[in-house]
Amino acid sequence: MSAFSGQKLDKIPAHVPPELVYEYDNARDPRMLEDPHARMRSLILEAPPIFFSPFNGGMWFVTRKKAIVDITMNPEVYSNGFLAAAASGEHKEGHAGGHKEQQGFVMLPIATDPPQHTAYRAPLNQPLAAKTLAGLETAIRDMANELIDKVLAAGRCDFFSEVAEPLPVTLFMKLAGMPTDRLAEFRDLATQATSATVDAATREMTFKRIAGILAEVIKARQEKREDDLISKLLDANIQGRNPTFQEMLGYSITLFLGGLETVVNALSFGVRHLAREQELQAKLRAEPGLIPGAIEELLRLYGIASTPRRVMRDEVCHGVQFKQGDMVLLLLPAANYDDTAFPNPEQFILGRKDPHQTFNTGPHRCVGLNLARLEMKVFYEEWLKRVPPFRLDPQAPPKFMGGFNLAITSLPLIW
Amino acid sequence: MAKITFIEADGKEHQVEAQEGQSVMQAAMDNLVPGIVAECGGFASCATCHGYVDEAWTTKLPAPDAAEEGMISCAYHVQPNSRLTCQLKVTPALDGLVVRLPVSQTSE
Numbered sequence: 303m304s305a306f307s308g309q310k311l312d313k314i315p316a317h318v319p320p321e322l323v324y325e326y327d328n329a330r331d332p333r334m335l336e337d338p339h340a341r342m343r344s345l346i347l348e349a350p351p352i353f354f355s356p357f358n359g360g361m362w363f364v365t366r367k368k369a370i371v372d373i374t375m376n377p378e379v380y381s382n383g384f385l386a387a388a389a390s391g392e393h394k395e396g397h398a399g400g401h402k403e404q405q406g407f408v409m410l411p412i413a414t415d416p417p418q419h420t421a422y423r424a425p426l427n428q429p430l431a432a433k434t435l436a437g438l439e440t441a442i443r444d445m446a447n448e449l450i451d452k453v454l455a456a457g458r459c460d461f462f463s464e465v466a467e468p469l470p471v472t473l474f475m476k477l478a479g480m481p482t483d484r485l486a487e488f489r490d491l492a493t494q495a496t497s498a499t500v501d502a503a504t505r506e507m508t509f510k511r512i513a514g515i516l517a518e519v520i521k522a523r524q525e526k527r528e529d530d531l532i533s534k535l536l537d538a539n540i541q542g543r544n545p546t547f548q549e550m551l552g553y554s555i556t557l558f559l560g561g562l563e564t565v566v567n568a569l570s571f572g573v574r575h576l577a578r579e580q581e582l583q584a585k586l587r588a589e590p591g592l593i594p595g596a597i598e599e600l601l602r603l604y605g606i607a608s609t610p611r612r613v614m615r616d617e618v619c620h621g622v623q624f625k626q627g628d629m630v631l632l633l634l635p636a637a638n639y640d641d642t643a644f645p646n647p648e649q650f651i652l653g654r655k656d657p658h659q660t661f662n663t664g665p666h667r668c669v670g671l672n673l674a675r676l677e678m679k680v681f682y683e684e685w686l687k688r689v690p691p692f693r694l695d696p697q698a699p700p701k702f703m704g705g706f707n708l709a710i711t712s713l714p715l716i717w
Numbered sequence: 718m719a720k721i722t723f724i725e726a727d728g729k730e731h732q733v734e735a736q737e738g739q740s741v742m743q744a745a746m747d748n749l750v751p752g753i754v755a756e757c758g759g760f761a762s763c764a765t766c767h768g769y770v771d772e773a774w775t776t777k778l779p780a781p782d783a784a785e786e787g788m789i790s791c792a793y794h795v796q797p798n799s800r801l802t803c804q805l806k807v808t809p810a811l812d813g814l815v816v817r818l819p820v821s822q823t824s825e
């Protein structure tokens with residue numbers, strides 16, 4: 303996170319060969335802001351497979367699937383641990399010997415490395431397994447239909463703010479056991495917390511407010527358990543003990559941030575694709591059984607999150623020399639356009655063999671992917687069943703944003 | 718070195734040479750055995766390296782720990798001899814191990 307708000311370096315570090323330098327600003331690159339995924343494809347075609355950009359504080363960008371898989375499978379060398387410091391507002395360059403007492407929370411399980419990560423991750427696996435979630439399908443269907451009811455008659459909507467945003471927030475709040483009357487407040491906080499363009503002070507404030515609200519929920523569940531995720535986590539067994547209050551906060555904040563902006567944007571980019579492809583829309587309406595396969599291919603075309611790692615020792619990766627302390631950003635949405643894994647990567651092709659990289663690989667592979675898939679499946683089923691053929695509003699083309707997530711900021715549709 | 722035989726659900730057999738110290742999952746991946754996906758890379762977090770250990774071997778293996786047990790309960794097509802192959806370390810004692818694979822690593 304601190305890496306992203308970093309300035310452009312005036313000097314390329316000595317260990318970076320000039321031929322591997324490529325200027326790409328993860329938050330503000332003009333071509334990315336014009337069409338994020340076309341830009342991902344151009345990075346595959348124009349930039350070295352692993353390149354160093356002086357922007358965002360100076361870091362490596364990895365765009366090929368194989369290299370990303372290798373890095374994620376080797377957490378001993380490529381660590382997530384620095385996220386703990388970033389989230390608590392601690393400075394990256396710790397003073398010699400000074401180990402600052404961390405106030406606040408550690409994002410769990412994302413900011414830990416195995417073997418510690420395995421212990422923290424375990425309590426989430428079961429509550430978020432496909433088997434467990436099947437029981438939520440009816441509730442999700444009702445939520446989707448409520449949102450469709452609100453926009454259907456008008457013949458138009460801003461899909462982003464009227465459908466894509468409310469759905470996952472409402473679902474998260476239900477899953478976590480939170481009162482849904484704070485919906486709008488929560489939505490704003492989620493958007494701010496992950497935006498690359500808000501300043502560090504605002505982000506810190508946002509984190510504090512989110513933490514405050516979640517802390518209330520945790521305290522309420524400590525008093526009295528309900529049938530929700532927070533209650534289940536309170537009773538989880540982490541190597542022989544229950545999670546502490548700080549750990550509970552760390553879990554809830556990660557779940558909150560991890561499951562909102564990502565789903566909102568995956569849905570929006572997917573629906574934008576359908577709005578521009580009437581034939582595909584018609585095909586999916588006629589054969590809803592194709593929807594799960596179509597969702598996977600839409601997830602490939604429109605990857606959302608990229609994720610950083612810190613290099614823990616000097617290491618050569620696919621021919622590139624990394625130095626201890628270097629930051630590496632895994633551009634997952636670019637890996638989905640890697641021809642080696644995905645022939646004709648710009649085309650929508652059902653039934654591809656290679657799995658996409660949108661949920662990443664390795665120990666941190668998205669724990670919410672079953673929920674995300676279920677949410678999207680139910681949503682597309684209802685939306686395609688009820689809404690007539692829809693297209694983009696030619697008067698108001700969508701706008702995009704960069705940062706940790708490739709994002710849309712509005713998506714006006716008409717039907 | 719240990720010989721391990723993977724048997725796909727349709728009966729197709731794959732015999733591989735596994736290195737001591739690696740996981741049974743890794744031995745399958747190194748030899749491109751179909752039917753093992755291993756999305757998390759061996760950290761007991763995905764249950765897509767699920768296999769059934771042949772009767773003769775169940776007692777020769779250390780019992781699953783809590784993380785493995787929890788993850789097995791998330792898998793599909795579970796049987797009493799279900800294991801996560803990423804949690805099984807290859808030792809010379811496992812020479813001849815037979816692992817059968819489920820019809821699918823997902824609900825399909």
Ligand code: HEM
Pocket residue numbers: 382410411412413423430556557560561562564565568606607608609610634660661662663665666667668669670671673674
């Ligand atoms: C389409 C929607 C989603 C996308 C694209 C997505 C993407 C990702 C990615 C790429 C990672 C790996 C990060 C890394 O390797 O450092 C991840 C991890 C995670 N995601 Fe998701 N995610 C989505 C939905 C969700 C949902 C719905 C939830 C909440 C239930 C969620 C919760 C998490 C958590 C808690 C982690 C951390 C897992 C760990 O560290 O072990 N995600 N997600």
Ligand code: FES
Pocket residue numbers: 742755756757758759760761762763764765766788801802803804
């Ligand atoms: S490889 Fe993921 S659980 Fe074994």
